[in-house]
Amino acid sequence: xxxxxxxxxxxxxxxxxxxxxxxxxxxxxxxxxxxxxxxxxxxxxxxxxxxxxxxxxxxxxxxxxxxxxxxxxxxxxxxxxxxxxxxxxxxxxxxxxxxxxxxxxxxxxxxxxxxxxxxxxxxxxxxxxxxxxxxxxxxxxxxxxxxxxxxxxxxxxxxxxxxxxxxxxxxxxxxxxxxxxxxxxxxxxxxxxxxxxxxxxxxxxxxxxxxxxxxxxxxxxxxxxxxxxxxxxxxxxxxxxxxxxxxxxxxxxxxxxxxxxxxxxxxxxxxxxxxxxxxxxxxxxxxxxxxxxxxxxxxxxxxxxxxxxxxxxxxxxxxxxxxxxxxxxxxxxxxxxxxxxxxxxxxxxxxxxxxxxxxxxxxxxxxxxxxxxxxxxxxxxxxxxxxxxxxxxxxxxxxxxxxxxxxxxxxxxxxxxxxxxxxxxxxxxxxxxxxxxxxxxxxxxxxxxxxxxxxxxxxxxxxxxxxxx
Ligand code: 5AD
Ligand code: SF4
Numbered sequence: 001x002x003x004x005x006x007x008x009x010x011x012x013x014x015x016x017x018x019x020x021x022x023x024x025x026x027x028x029x030x031x032x033x034x035x036x037x038x039x040x041x042x043x044x045x046x047x048x049x050x051x052x053x054x055x056x057x058x059x060x061x062x063x064x065x066x067x068x069x070x071x072x073x074x075x076x077x078x079x080x081x082x083x084x085x086x087x088x089x090x091x092x093x094x095x096x097x098x099x100x101x102x103x104x105x106x107x108x109x110x111x112x113x114x115x116x117x118x119x120x121x122x123x124x125x126x127x128x129x130x131x132x133x134x135x136x137x138x139x140x141x142x143x144x145x146x147x148x149x150x151x152x153x154x155x156x157x158x159x160x161x162x163x164x165x166x167x168x169x170x171x172x173x174x175x176x177x178x179x180x181x182x183x184x185x186x187x188x189x190x191x192x193x194x195x196x197x198x199x200x201x202x203x204x205x206x207x208x209x210x211x212x213x214x215x216x217x218x219x220x221x222x223x224x225x226x227x228x229x230x231x232x233x234x235x236x237x238x239x240x241x242x243x244x245x246x247x248x249x250x251x252x253x254x255x256x257x258x259x260x261x262x263x264x265x266x267x268x269x270x271x272x273x274x275x276x277x278x279x280x281x282x283x284x285x286x287x288x289x290x291x292x293x294x295x296x297x298x299x300x301x302x303x304x305x306x307x308x309x310x311x312x313x314x315x316x317x318x319x320x321x322x323x324x325x326x327x328x329x330x331x332x333x334x335x336x337x338x339x340x341x342x343x344x345x346x347x348x349x350x351x352x353x354x355x356x357x358x359x360x361x362x363x364x365x366x367x368x369x370x371x372x373x374x375x376x377x378x379x380x381x382x383x384x385x386x387x388x389x390x391x392x393x394x395x396x397x398x399x400x401x402x403x404x405x406x407x408x409x410x411x412x413x414x415x416x417x418x419x420x421x422x423x424x425x426x427x428x429x430x431x432x433x434x435x436x437x438x439x440x441x442x443x444x445x446x447x448x449x450x451x452x453x454x455x456x457x458x459x460x461x462x463x464x465x466x467x468x469x
Contacts, residue, residue, distance in 0.1 A: 007045040009035035014061065015052025017250065018212050019093055021163040022116060023050045026092065028152050029122045041072055046088040046126070051095035053178050055352040062095050066107040073109060088112060088129055092119060094182035097140050098356075104136040115140040116168070116183055120150035148189050160403040160432040161415065162206035166194050166221065166234065167213030172253060174280070175291045175359040176320060176351060179214050188213075188221035191229045191237065198238055205432050208246035208272075208401055208415075209238065217252040217261055232260035239270045245434055246401060246417075250276045251318075254294050257302045266309035273310050274344070274418045277302070278318035282337030283330035286323050290359070296337055303341055314344035314389065314418040321378055322351040322371030324362035331374050338381055344389040344418055346382045350375050383444065390420060390442040398422075400437040400449065402430050421446040 009030055013023045026048060027037055041047045049065055052058040066089070073087045090112035091103050097115030104113060111129040114121075118139050129137050148165075169184040170177075198209055213219060216231065223229040229237075231249065238247055247270045254277060264271055277299075281287050284295040306313055319334065338346075350371040353360035393416070400414040400422045407413075412426040414437070423446060424437055430451070437449035 007033070007035045008038040008043065009046050009048070010038050010041045010044040011048045011050060012041075012065065013050045014058055015050075015054060015093065017163055017210065018116075018165060018168070018214065019050050019052060021165045021212055022093070022119065023048070024158065024163075025151055026050070026119050026122060029120065030126075032152070033123060033126065041069060043072075043076060044087060045085065046090065047072075048090045048092050051091060051093035053094035053098050053182050053354070055349060056354070057352070059095050059099075062091065062103075063106065066091070066103075066110065070107075070109050085130060086133065088126060090114065090129075092116070094178065097182040098178060100138040100140040104138055108136060110136045112136065113138045113140070115142075117142050117147060120147035142184050146187065146189070148193060157204040158201060158206060160205055160401055161208040162201045162210070163212050164194065164197055164201065164209050165189070165212045166231075167216050167219045170214045171218075172215060172255075172293065173291060175289065176323065176354065176357055178354045178357060181356060183214055186215060186218055188219050190222040191234055192224045194221065194234065195224075195237060195241075198241055198244065202241055202243045207243070207432065207434060208248065208403075209244060211235075211238075211247070211249040213249075214251065215253050215256065216249045217256040217258075230258065230260055232258070232264040235261075235264050235268055235271055239268045244270065246270055246272050248272050248274065252277050254279065254292075254299050254302050257306070262302075262305050262309050265306055265313065271310075272417045272419075273312045274314050274316070275306065276316040276318075279337065280318060280320050281323065281326075281330070282334035283326070284333075286326055286330045286333075289325060289362075290320075290323060296333065299337070300341065312417075315341065316419070317343055317346045319346060319348040319378060319382075320351050321348060321374040322366040324351070324359055324366065325364040326351075326366060326374075331377075334378065335381060338378070338385070342389075343382060343385050345386050348375060348378050348382060387442075387444050389418075390444070390447060393420065393439045393447055394442050395439065397436050397438045398449075399434050400424075401434045402426060402432065405431065416447065422449050423447070424449040424451050426451040 011023045013019050038044055047069060049062055051062045069089050073089055076087045088111045091110055092114055093116060096113045100113045103110060112125055113136055118141060167188045169186045170179045171186045173180050201209060219231040220228050235247055279299050280290055280292060282296050287295055398416050400416055402412045402414040404413040406423055410425050414422045416422055422437060435451055437451055439447050439449045441448040
């Protein structure tokens with residue numbers, strides 16, 4: 001047997017921030033079993049691929065990674081001393097949920113396959129995997145108990161900027177999307193558990209918390225008093241936590257942007273002026289075919305109200321081009337909506353037919369070349385908007401949360417209120433704090449600043465010049 005705290009755990013994460021959060025929690029659950037994170041699969045005692053099923057490309061990569069893991073597992077078995085345990089290879093996340101049996105068939109050297117709702121059972125699953133070595137254990141149930149009631153209270157530290165999962169699953173059933181099938185029905189955690197986790201994160205250095213959910217603004221968790229809390233109520237309660245200076249939430253649906261949440265953008269200074277609100281398309285015909293449950297004007301009105309509440313709000317969105325039946329005219333409506341609204345950043349994707357979703361069965365699928373052309377045109381427009389938005393920051397002094405060391409010595413990186421990456425020369429002891437930074441240059445994806453406005457009692461001047469030299 002390996003000794004406690006001596007086992008190496010490698011986790012590779014694809015996809016959304018929810019997966020990043022889940023991977024962190026898996027590491028927390030495995031820590032008491034003696035697993036510590038390592039940064040390579042080679043020689044690891046356990047490898048978890050935490051996967052994404054949202055588009056075809058992400059799914060394909062899992063199988064090619066599994067192919068590369070097989071010889072590593074065999075090499076470890078070959079080199080092992082008699083008392084050593086073999087490498088456990090696990091596939092987690094949404095590909096595991098959707099294609100559990102297929103993975104077991106195509107990659108029988110996998111030990112464990114488990115979906116996003118069952119990872120709290122990891123200790124039992126690992127023990128069983130050791131017992132039944134040679135046969136993949138597939139666990140893709142949607143258990144009746146909530147995993148959140150079974151996760152360890154002590155989450156590992158996440159640094160100055162932390163994620164906190166508050167809601168999972170989706171009942172919207174957009175016709176292109178696998179999420180309602182892989183993540184299941186909407187579920188909201190209770191507010192007391194979320195507030196306790198937020199307090200723990202803040203006590204260990206988090207200055208910013210991003211609330212996560214597939215449909216986070218549909219949050220309707222039980223409050224400490226037994227009533228149902230919406231997201232706005234939760235945000236107001238989080239804003240009471242001392243030391244928690246920034247709150248964000250993602251991802252939202254336009255239909256769930258209620259009055260109270262819009263008002264929170266006006267009233268809660270900690271709620272950052274940046275919102276990711278996917279619209280997917282600007283064409284009413286395509287929005288209907290996507291079952292988005294709103295049209296372009298409804299989206300525009302929501303944005304108008306948000307901007308009235310918080311005039312400096314910057315917006316981000318997701319777009320799909322080449323949805324089945326999308327005409328040039330439909331696509332022109334998308335470009336029109338983008339031009340009218342103006343986005344600070346956005347993600348755009350070619351439509352990818354996902355097995356089991358209604359849109360995959362539609363007849364009028366578009367050729368790849370048409371999707372390529374539209375993606376390029378849309379990205380050009382969004383790219384220009386993002387560049388202009390960043391350029392508009394030059395000369396301003398903005399608060400930056402310094403959350404990471406920079407690439408070069410003496411540098412730190414941080415985030416603006418509008419999610420821009422900011423690079424600057426600054427002493428390491430400012431890591432984890434929010435500082436005023438003068439923006440002196442803007443690139444497509446980041447800003448450069450100087451910390452010359454940092455309060456002199458916080459930075460000894462010799463430190464700044466030394467670091468900058
Ligand atoms: N094809 C392309 N993009 C998709 N998305 C979700 N499903 C698909 C699909 N089948 C995109 C949507 C969503 C984001 C997370 O991924 O834009 O908002
Ligand atoms: Fe998928 Fe639509 Fe739900 Fe978003 S709202 S997770 S796109 S089904």
